[in-house]
Amino acid sequence: MLQETCRVIRLERLSADTWHLFLAAPGITARVHAGQFVMAAVGAGYDPLLRRPFSVHFAEGDDLILYFRVVGKGTEMLASLHPGDRLSLLGPLGKGFKLTEGLAILVGGGIGIAPLLLLAKELADGNNPAAAIILAGRTKAEVTPLAASFQPWTKNLIFATDDGSFGIRGRADEAVASLPPMPGAVVYTCGPQPMLRAIAHFCRDHKMKCQVSVESAMACGMGACLGCARPAARPAEGGGYVHVCLDGPVFDAEALPWD
Amino acid sequence: MGLTASPDLTVDIGGLTLKNPVMTASGTFGYAREFAPFMDLSRLGAIIVKGISLKPRPGNPPPRIVEIACGMLNAIGLENVGVERFIADKMPYLRRLDTPVIVNVLGETVEEYGEIARRLSGVPGVAALEVNISCPNVQKGGVAFGSDPAAAAKVTATAKKNCALPVMVKLSPNVTDIAAIAKAVEDAGADSISLINTLLAMAVDINSRRPKLANVMGGLSGPAIKPIAVRMVYQASRAVKIPVIGIGGVTTADDALEFIIAGASAVQLGTASFRDAAAAAKVLDGIDGWLRQQGIASVAGLIGSLRLD
Ligand SMILES: Cc1cc2nc3c(=O)[nH]c(=O)nc-3n(C[C@H](O)[C@H](O)[C@H](O)COP(=O)(O)OP(=O)(O)OC[C@H]3O[C@@H](n4cnc5c(N)ncnc54)[C@H](O)[C@@H]3O)c2cc1C
Numbered sequence A: 001m002l003q004e005t006c007r008v009i010r011l012e013r014l015s016a017d018t019w020h021l022f023l024a025a026p027g028i029t030a031r032v033h034a035g036q037f038v039m040a041a042v043g044a045g046y047d048p049l050l051r052r053p054f055s056v057h058f059a060e061g062d063d064l065i066l067y068f069r070v071v072g073k074g075t076e077m078l079a080s081l082h083p084g085d086r087l088s089l090l091g092p093l094g095k096g097f098k099l100t101e102g103l104a105i106l107v108g109g110g111i112g113i114a115p116l117l118l119l120a121k122e123l124a125d126g127n128n129p130a131a132a133i134i135l136a137g138r139t140k141a142e143v144t145p146l147a148a149s150f151q152p153w154t155k156n157l158i159f160a161t162d163d164g165s166f167g168i169r170g171r172a173d174e175a176v177a178s179l180p181p182m183p184g185a186v187v188y189t190c191g192p193q194p195m196l197r198a199i200a201h202f203c204r205d206h207k208m209k210c211q212v213s214v215e216s217a218m219a220c221g222m223g224a225c226l227g228c229a230r231p232a233a234r235p236a237e238g239g240g241y242v243h244v245c246l247d248g249p250v251f252d253a254e255a256l257p258w259d
Numbered sequence B: 001m002g003l004t005a006s007p008d009l010t011v012d013i014g015g016l017t018l019k020n021p022v023m024t025a026s027g028t029f030g031y032a033r034e035f036a037p038f039m040d041l042s043r044l045g046a047i048i049v050k051g052i053s054l055k056p057r058p059g060n061p062p063p064r065i066v067e068i069a070c071g072m073l074n075a076i077g078l079e080n081v082g083v084e085r086f087i088a089d090k091m092p093y094l095r096r097l098d099t100p101v102i103v104n105v106l107g108e109t110v111e112e113y114g115e116i117a118r119r120l121s122g123v124p125g126v127a128a129l130e131v132n133i134s135c136p137n138v139q140k141g142g143v144a145f146g147s148d149p150a151a152a153a154k155v156t157a158t159a160k161k162n163c164a165l166p167v168m169v170k171l172s173p174n175v176t177d178i179a180a181i182a183k184a185v186e187d188a189g190a191d192s193i194s195l196i197n198t199l200l201a202m203a204v205d206i207n208s209r210r211p212k213l214a215n216v217m218g219g220l221s222g223p224a225i226k227p228i229a230v231r232m233v234y235q236a237s238r239a240v241k242i243p244v245i246g247i248g249g250v251t252t253a254d255d256a257l258e259f260i261i262a263g264a265s266a267v268q269l270g271t272a273s274f275r276d277a278a279a280a281a282k283v284l285d286g287i288d289g290w291l292r293q294q295g296i297a298s299v300a301g302l303i304g305s306l307r308l309d
């Protein structure tokens, strides 16, 4: 874990509100695993005050890519960076995906697609390329810009859009349900809470292993503030909560309550 | 002007001499180990660990934190592993550091404060207690004791009676007369006082019309509270003879120096460590640099040097 001052290589606008940010971050890139995240210190002043958490979208050589959506002040500032600007990242943080044996199904919804690209590469590097990757979004405009970067890592790239403008019409969990049965498959997923809940239920009902990447408000990202608590499925001794920045952001689905 | 010799950074905080006036505030520095990748922890004046209670506490439901302009609200609710596991799991690492470790403690009753003080007294590596009578985020204890001079005095006397350690009492800003509380705590035997804990605050989501924190209210910290903290340190330090430790929005060396000139013998950094994990080390370097540049030989001479003429 380190605090690294990174150089902005470039920003790429993918859709109305989504961006790729390319950074030179050799220290973090050398250490990161799929599913881990960084805390970015956006702006130089006291507002925004806290760092913002972002999954590592991709890392190769010295380059680290974030995939983000502008939702507020901090992400707006990220989207207005220029090549050559500096950005302090704290990372890599948290526990990422555990690559396990069995066919891998990757399911991302919206900005939750972010951690899946590095995962797809790690699976391929480990000679177990994803059996299917499902990318779900609201519209065609949101998901198509991601096609090229995911294509090399799987033979089965599936899109799903809420409005049916591209790929399957429907939600990510409906796309998972439409896959042919894959005994022993593992589902790796990240996305909005209702989508994660539906996929966790589907995997439980079909006896599939499932790893989910979840969010929470965070102040420190490294176990110092205890602000990132979420209820645990089975309260451990002395506490009914897990801490997303330390115990996650990736959890076995059965470690969290879904009802 | 300009000294080439190293300025003397040592300060006395009441029964304990620190190598410099920069400490880390309770609840914002974990159990210190988390920050070892970012700085040499033994450089710190002292480390104050997360608040500890007699029994483990699960803490409050989420959301527990929310950011506001130039600050944040928290309602962690003193989640901690309890004093026994703290001693067994956390102290072995902490006592190896060449830095005093101050344990922040909280009780639900006066008796609990006594019990936890007794348990920590004599534990190797515990240099002092910081008695938290100012947490705004728990149902019982905390600020209930910190807002009444008689209750604050009772907790202080009980902690003192039950341990041989220096006792620093952490005061709440959620009071009308800080001088009266500071005086009561001093008279009850406190070795020092630290202030401020967070200010009771609230934020509302206008779309859902719900509070942004599950606990409804929480404690405000960060740069937004610094002027209030400086004012209260000034008032408290005029009211007592024991050392006063300044807390609240300290982010830079200038902030720390402001507190020291206003009357603080030392400072604690809280929220600042979230933005920059090495903030405490940078504040220390900055104080050293400023003293050299000003040709001031010792930081102790700066304490309470506020000019009012
Ligand atoms: C572990 C982790 C990984 C993340 N990875 C990514 C990522 O790869 N890409 C990405 O774009 N985002 C990611 N996020 C979410 C991202 O951190 C937030 O969107 C960001 O902090 C918002 O900052 P802001 O200053 O722009 O918004 P703020 O000004 O803080 O908030 C603006 C509005 O957005 C809402 N908001 C805040 N956080 C979120 C959120 N998480 N989701 C939806 N709405 C939110 C607020 O309630 C508010 O209404 C991740 C979060 C976590 C915890």
Ligand SMILES: Cc1cc2nc3c(=O)[nH]c(=O)nc-3n(C[C@H](O)[C@H](O)[C@H](O)COP(=O)(O)O)c2cc1C
Pocket: A225, A226, A227, B025, B026, B027, B028, B050, B051, B052, B074, B076, B078, B104, B132, B135, B170, B196, B197, B198, B220, B221, B222, B223, B225, B247, B248, B249, B250, B268, B269, B270, B271, B272
């Ligand atoms: C997340 C968080 C947790 C805290 N936990 C404690 C605690 O356990 N005990 C305590 O006495 N103060 C606690 N505090 C208060 C801080 O120690 C400090 O008094 C306060 O944050 C003001 O300083 P700052 O503005 O530098 O953060 C906590 C503050 C924050 C932000």
Ligand code: FES
Pocket: A217, A218, A219, A220, A221, A222, A223, A224, A225, A226, A227, A228, A243, A244, A245, A246
């Ligand atoms: S974000 Fe601070 S402990 Fe997880």
